[in-house]
Amino acid sequence: MKKQNTFIVAAAVTAAVIAAFWLLLVAPGYTGNEINLTRGVTSQSMMSYQMHMIILWICVVIGVLVFSAMFISIVLHRKSRGHEAAKFTHSTKAEIVWTVIPVIILVVMAVPATKALVNMEVAPETEMTIKITGFQWRWKYEYIEDGIQFISSLDSDSNAARRVDSGTDPVNVDNYLLDVDKPLVIPANTKIKFLITADDVIHSWWVPALGWKRDAVPGFINEAWTEVMEPGVYRGQCAELCGKDHGFMPIVLNVLPKAEYRAWVAQQNEGMAHEQAETERLWTLDELMDRGEGVYATQCATCHQADGQGLAPAFPALAGSEISNGPLDANIEVLLHGRKGTAMSAWGSMLSDSDIAATLTYTRNAFGNETGDVVQPQTITRIKNG
Amino acid sequence: MALTEQDDIRKKRSRAVKTAWVLALVAVSIFVAFILSGVLAT
């Protein structure tokens, strides 16, 4: 009898400890320890949340029933208590009952589950289209109707802090690993279609607040749609292993009220016009080096390293390299079109002509390289246009 | 007595070997079929 009591007490204490531990963690005011799926800000995310809660409760009930039966049996039907084993070996009736009831539960589940999926996947008439392209390791956004495009990379504070032995505690970085230099801006209460693809390997575009993720597959275009009810900032991450910086290519969605969105579009167009003008003028060496250093730090240093030494064998050094000291044509070619089969992207489709010219100038005159080359944005434009 | 046991073992073994060959053939066919499916898809 004593052993049995000890067991019951031990089990109860363990259960109490675990429950207390759990409660402690979810006690109000203990910020940052979300334990449940987000309700999100779209009809899709809310339907998903509801489905999630329904199936979660069904599972909890099933679990409680099964585990209670086991617990009761463990306490009562034990040899030490003198219980004699019964003789029954099977019951066709029982098998039927506990096959049919689960089938009914599942059929009942299937109805709302189907509705939720149909709502998710079948896009209504949309008012605007944005093409999203995954690269190693950043996103590119193209607004088809408004003619805006830009790439969105991990913000520099996070990028610096995340290095091994960076010396910076991530706790001191705002929105660590969830912030970008240029967020995706969209209008609220607007039906938006997304065309999602990738340039190199499979990525996946995910903003939990929208309620879905969609894989970005190179060579194929996936469609998704959304309509966000509430303006705000929503953050997400790449959700398909895509190489070394898979954890470092987040997504920031800035949802603006319609009027503010149109103002943003106007501002972007101004910016692009200015950028176009910049491409057509001549730059000084200092201007190019300055700009190039900035682009290099954000886009190139993650692989080729801040000192241009690279990371053998995957990421070649630029310092003292053939490519950065040899013929300019070859260097331009690699930067514009990438190298197939490696992580070197085709930057021609991501960076502006000025950025490319500046980066080339910088890499060919830094890290001890002394080509003296001054690459003008016009040169890049000319080469790109064939 | 011993002779029948040996026969019995020999019969079992020959049947087992036949089973093995059939299963090996199945495995190879599946391998070829899936590569073929890849070839036909491209």
Added chain:
Amino acid sequence: MSIESHEIAHDDHHDHKPSGFLDRWLFTTNHKDIGTLYLIFSLLMFFIGGSMAMVIRAELFMPGLQLVEPEFFNQMTTMHALIMVFGAVMPAWVGFANWMIPMMIGAPDMALPRMNNWSFWILPFAFTMLLSTLFMDSGGPAAGWTLYPPLSLQGGQSFAFVVFAIHMMGISSIMGSINVIATILNMRAPGMTLLKMPLFVWTWLITAFLLIAVMPVLAGAVTMLLTDHFFGTSFFNAAGGGDPVMFQHIFWFFGHPEVYIMILPAFGVVSEIIPTFSRKPLFGYTAMVYATASIAFLSFIVWAHHMFTVGMPLTGELFFMYATMLIAIPTGVKVFNWVSTMWQGSMTFETPMLFAIGFVVLFTIGGLSGLMLAIAAVDLQYHDTYFVVAHFHYVLVPGSVFALMAGTYYWLPKWTGRMYSEKWGKIHFWVSAISVNILFFPQHYLGLAGMPRRIPDYSTQFADFNMISSIGGFIFGASQLIFVGVIVHCVYKSKQEAKGRVWEGAKGLEWILSSPPPYHSFNTPPVIDSTTIAHVEEAH
């Protein structure tokens, strides 16, 4: 020591083991020795794969990168899975199959003993090759154990060795499965009809068919990766007319049955242990056989539930969702049958029973989170997050691995002729059971809160649960040393001899042999009657 009337002793004059180390171990054709080789090999791989998990959990202990570069982290996650799946879990079950199936069906050995030897000895070769890639210039594979292209094609020369190693493992598995089927179908003792076989033998019979059906599919998939990488084909390259998603279809057509391959023998072992310690026959034997067969059949038509976010047509997604929900039914039936076996039994709670009960509870949790994942609309939120990581670790670790431990404690006295330390076995169980939950349960929350998988660093709101999970991981890892200690003590130091029928309620042919059994057992087939088998065919 008392010998039961028909217990066959292990020191009969004609029971010779080969002398000489190489003869005994390198050239063995004996199912017991080959079983031992598989089990020792898998235990070693378990610790190697486990060390990789320790590296992962150590890096994830706090936000920020402290220990390893992201490239190496990806190699760790990839290799951890490849080692655990192909080097620890699968060979361990083959080890059990080798040791137990011939004895359980009254056969003298496996049907093809020399092929049995080759099946084993391929494995150390294959895994040496796989592990050596970590030391090559281009590093080990780093695209996840799922090896999706185009990412997996960005690896260097070492990829060829990875593919070769996988081919070797596949050939080993296929040969092993052929042996299992040939043995079970042809070598049963007279009177041992299929529906009199222990459930462990049934589950292995079905598992072997699954293996033969899907290992060649994996071989095909990795062969196509090899040719895409080195010989200019374009199976998975859109620019060449191929499709990266086709790889996923082919891989998961293998991959889903693969996870059932890892769990069905676990179902079998638990179905042996619970009746023994409940002193009551397995409830619903026939239903259990049919449920296992249904699970195996259904496992072929659910593969794309691993691909709900890939851009499949709606009809496809609906079909795979319904089929996946359906597979919960036979699985549930099995759980209910185990509980009914316990119900009104006369239970004792030795270590094998503790692990078996732990399996039923914790596997059920994993199975229920699997049911949640089946709901495609919500899977669009769960997919590729730590929710999935929590799910599959629950079914594999306190699932399959606990069942392996249960089986080891259950049959170790039979294999060695000595009792293990019951006290340390229980300590191993309790520390493992508690720490495994500390390790994996918080990962459900991490996934729901938005943490993706396969990342070496994370945003600060995920910090607390990651730290808790890592602590659980360190304790769980360390407590497996207790397991090794128990085994070593049992083999070399234990003074307590084991009877033939080690456990009071144990039924089945293996228990009429001595402990340890003769090197060559059942050269003469045993008599099959109600005193020697676990259950009688049910009257209909």
